[in-house]
Every structure is written in structure tokens, then in C-alpha cells.
Amino acid sequence: MLNPIEYLKGVGPMRADMLKKELEIFTFGDLLEHFPNRHIDKTKVNRIREITPQTDYIQVAGTLLGYDTVGTGRAKRLLAQLRDSTGILELAWFQGIHYVVKNLNIGSDYLVFGKTGFFNGKPQMVHPEIEPYARANADGKNFLEPVYPTTEKLKARGFNGRQLGKLTYALLSLVQPKDIPENIPEEVLRRLKLLGRYEAYRNIHFPASAALSEESMRRIKFEEFFIAQVRLNLVRLQRHKASRGVVFEKVGELFNTLYSKYLPFELTGAQKRVVKEIRADTGRGHQMNRLLQGDVGSGKTIVALLSMMLAADNGFQSCMMAPTEILAQQHYAGLSELLKEMPVEIALLTGSTKAKERRRILQGLMDDTIHFVVGTHAVIEDAVQFRNLGLVIVDEQHRFGVAQRARLWEKAAVPPHVLVMTATPIPRTLAMTAYGDLDYSIMDELPPGRQPITTVHRSETARANVMDFVRTEIDKGRQAYFIYPLIEESEKLSYEDLMQGYEQVKSFFPEPKFRISMVHGRQPAEQKETNMQRFVKGDTQIMVSTTVIEVGVNVPNASVMVIESAEKFGLSQLHQLRGRVGRGSEKSFCILLTGVKASKEARERIKIMCATNDGFRIAEKDLEIRGPGDIEGTRQSGALNFKIANIVNDRALLELARAEAERIVEEDVELSMAKNLQLKTYLQSQRRRNGWGKIS
Incomplete structure (x- = not known):
């Protein structure tokens, strides 16, 4: 199936070039895995009068009355009229007009298929599939006709879904x-009543019935999930089995003293559970290699500190890396406060650390007088040795590349233990696919004393009332954020919006x-830092900002956040921003200001934000709305590259x-049993082809 696609009859060099550029179809196998997105029962021919505003795709037959090209430039289009005994259907083409006209004969009978709509009260079909009716009848197909995803460029060159179908049909005659x-x-196929692979591939393209189409889809979706899960489980179990790691043998005096004397509050049940998992x-x-998911404010930093004390009790140093200087500084300040009575040394290493202090830290890490270092990318530099x-x-962690993280574990003879943390809740289905090679922990409880944030939606017309409310909070001695969207495509526009907002x-x-x-x-970085620190210290009462404060600003006195043009933000980002308030003991508020004409999807996001503070519920909803391909931070390219399986819609199949x-993997981690040899052979062939391997 690795034959180049140009060698398939009916393709040739020019078509092959288009298939490669437009659909990434390079080989026979790629074409076979270019699955149809639906099938049409072409045995049924409808009447034109049956078309209603609710009609989706339909097939009709009739006589071509005439056609004409109207408009110029971009407005140029080809309009034709098709009549049957019940009415007239307008056909319209906006691209590929020259090619279409060559194949139209007034007075001839045609079979047309496409999506219908109404224009000026009359039924219309845009870019229909069209073929002479006599030839269509002569085909005598006994299967459902596949409809393949294609591109406008291919359609414009007369290479539509039907042409793809013909090529696939020709390929299947050779397979x-x-x-x-x-x-x-075999035992899995039998127990789950799945079609065999060869049968499924033939019938996903050209099924004899709708039932067979469904069975084929189920089989191939299951296969996509199953192969991905086997890979990830193998990586995880083989790592557990083969990778050496330093041993933290005991829970010692440092851990116990911090736990019993210096923690600011009793640990939540979730924190205790995660500490036990890390200890084990x-x-x-x-x-x-553990991923720790914790919603904003769930106390991940305390868990990290207890893990560092566990390391220190066993004679090991720890390093904490944060994506921004301000976040590293805040971690350092918070940890230093908790450790001020403890006999351990902690240091902060960032790009702006002065040369003298930097030399002191580097020496302290080398001679083990510094036990913990908190820093930014600066900690992965070659000069930093432990x-x-x-x-x-x-x-x-999603803000660091795999290679960046790997440079840290190369700084020890025996690979150090790795704890990666994220405040962006990851839906379980996404975690199972994108992070399945890691052990993962979830912290879904907030520490005592943290109050839920009240979130409300207000329209632009209520701005004066919003400002009055913010003023009452500031009069109480509190602080406030005003956040403006950052439009990546237009930094200039974002800047202008921010400046208008500031005024x-x-x-x-x-x-x-x-x-x-x-x-x-x-x-400039220095000015940004100064302005942030003024707000952190309480020298200013209001922070006007873009989303640069999404992660890493901890101001317990800030009790209200106004998010301007909230309809322009995604759910995950709204939730992250909201987490900047509610960090103290005072009641906090998040006000989502939107324009009057927010889209239906935007209104749905706003409604969810007002309904819950639960980051995991929000993440699940975000996955439903946006789909897996758009979720930020999916770390393993390829983990979600399923052809037809969908981790939202096919969740039960994924489970x-x-x-x-x-x-299978727990029973036979080497896949050496006779019943698993086919699976092993397939994985080895895919490894050579795709180069998947250990995921850091």
C-alpha cells in the first residue's frame, strides 16, 4: 500500500500533484484511508416540489432548460435551470465555470445531487454533482455512494468527491x-463483534447497506483508538519497567516539620491523595512521570513543595521551572515564605538575575548548598549544573517544548523524577489520548476559605452600572482588573483597542x-514588570491589561475582574482569566461584558461561565464546542490525528x-504471545513509517 499515488490508473503526475498538495494523499494507502464523510442512497430520485427549507442533500432528475453566465469578476457565476414534471430548480456554480459549461447540453436529461437552499423564494442547488441521466441509470450501482471530503481547489479543476470515489473504487479492485x-x-474482534479489517475497509467506502456502513465505521474508529491506547500504554509500562529512577526511601524530618508546623491550612483530600501517589x-x-491537573487555586504549589521536601529528606535537590519571570518570582516568594523557618536554601534564577547572584547560585547548586531552585528557561542553560x-x-508545562523539558532531566546521571503541573483542566477523554503515556493526578477540591467567584454577564449598554460597582469595590480597599482581548492577527488593532479602553x-x-x-x-519587559509589581504591591488600584496576565499574577486583594468583549475569548481562557480573582478571603466577582450582537456560540460560552466555577466541567464543554483539534496544549502531535474517530462523539468507544x-499490555507488555503477534507486527510497521516513540 506504499505505492506512489501517481501509479494508480486514472491519476497520473498532474492529478497526483493536486492530491498531494490538497489532501496529503501520497500513496495507495493514503487514498484508502481518505474515508468518506457520508453516503448517499443514489437509488432514490426525488421530485423538485419535495424540496423544502428543511431539505438537506437531495437527488433530482430533470431536463436542462438553459444556462447563462452572469456577473463579472468575483461576482461571476453560472446559473442553469433544471425542470421536472413538478417544478424548476436553479443550479448555480461560482467556480470551475469553464469546465462545467463544456459538459452541459440544453434539452438533455441530467441527474443532479447536492445541498439545497432557497434564493428569492425559489429552490436552488449550489455546486451540484451533475451527470447525464441515461449514463447514471446504466451504472446500476448496488451500494451506497460515498461522499468524500475534498477542497474548493480540486472542485474548481473538476476533481470532486465523485472523482475521488472512482479512484478509490479502482484501487479496491486491486486490493x-x-x-x-x-x-x-482475534479474541477482541470476536468478543466485541467487530468486522475484520479487510471487510471494514471495503465497506466503509462502498457498503451494500447503511447497517454495513455503520459496522465498518465502528470497527475503524475502534481501531484508531485501540492502536493509540496500546502505544501509550506500552510507553508508560515499558518506562515503569525499564527506566531507572532515584529512590526516595523515607519521609523525613523536613517533610514532617513542614507538614505539621508551617502549612497555612489543612490539606484537602485531593492534595493528600496526590502526595501519596507521588510518594509511591x-x-x-x-x-x-506524573501530570498533575489542578484547577486554579487548588493548591498545586503546596503539593510541589511537599514533593521537594521529600527529595531533600533523601539528599536530593529540586528544580521548579515556570514559563514567565513573574510566575517564577511568585512561586519563589510563596515558597520562601513557607520555608523561612526551615533549614533549607532556595534560590531564584531568571534571565534578569544579576551576575554576582547568578555566580553564587551556580556554585550553590554545584556544591549542594542550595537545595531548591525556582526559575524560568534560565535553569536549562548549560552553565546550570546540579x-x-x-x-x-x-x-x-504546555508552554515548554519537549526538547526544553528534556534538557532538565539530562542534568543528572540517573534521570530525576518529573512532575508536570497545569492549571488548565484537561477533559478526561483528552487526557487519555494526549497524555496517556503519563500517570496523571487530578486535584478537584479548593482549599478551605476560598470562596466561589460570582460571574455575571452584562451588555455594553450596562457599562455605567458596571463601573459604579467596580468603584464600590475599590472604595472598600479592593483592586480591580480590566482585561481586553488580544487579536493575534492584528497587534496594532489590539493596541488601539487597549488604549481606547485605558482612556x-x-x-x-x-x-x-x-x-x-x-x-x-x-x-519593554522592564516596564511591564514594573507596572505589574505596582499592582501586586497595591500601589495601583486598577490593572488595565491584555491577556498577558492570564497566568501568573497573584493579588489576593483583587476582588473584581471586568473582561471586555468577552465574546471574543474561548472558554478555557475565560476560566484562566477569572482565576486571577478570588485568591483572597473576600468575595470576588467576574463581569463578562459583551457587545449587543454576540453569536450563538459566544452566548453559550458566556452562559457556561456564569453557571459554574468548575474548571473540569468547563473543559469538557470547551472540548464539545471547539473539538479536539483546537484545544491548546495537546502535547503529542499525532495523538489526536484520528481519521474518523472523535474523542467527544465516540467517548464510549474510546473507553x-x-x-x-x-x-492486553498489562498481560503481555512485549506483545510476544501468539495472539498478539499481528498487533506487534503492525505497530512495528507504523513505527518505521511514522517515527513515533517515547514521549517526554
């Missing part, structure tokens, strides 16, 4: 069972009575595939 070998163990991982002699690195903690805020909160900080991407994969 033998040996070309599509089975890759799922680090005592086994294998490298820990005497005995045993634990690496990466915060907001507007100043008009409601005039100086000198009110003091305002402003932060945005165009500012089933995961269970089967776990059972």
Missing part, C-alpha cells in the same frame, strides 16, 4: 486481504484619586478501546 492485514487480536512513585526505583538533582517540577477607564476613575497600571505586549489496550 487483496494481505494488503490490509488484521491488527486487532518516587519510592519504586523507576523514574516518575550536584544531585532528584526532582524536576514543570509548571504550566475610557481613566474617564470613570480619574487621577489622582485613582491609580491605574497598564500592561500589554508592546511594552472501551482503552480498557482493551490496558488489559
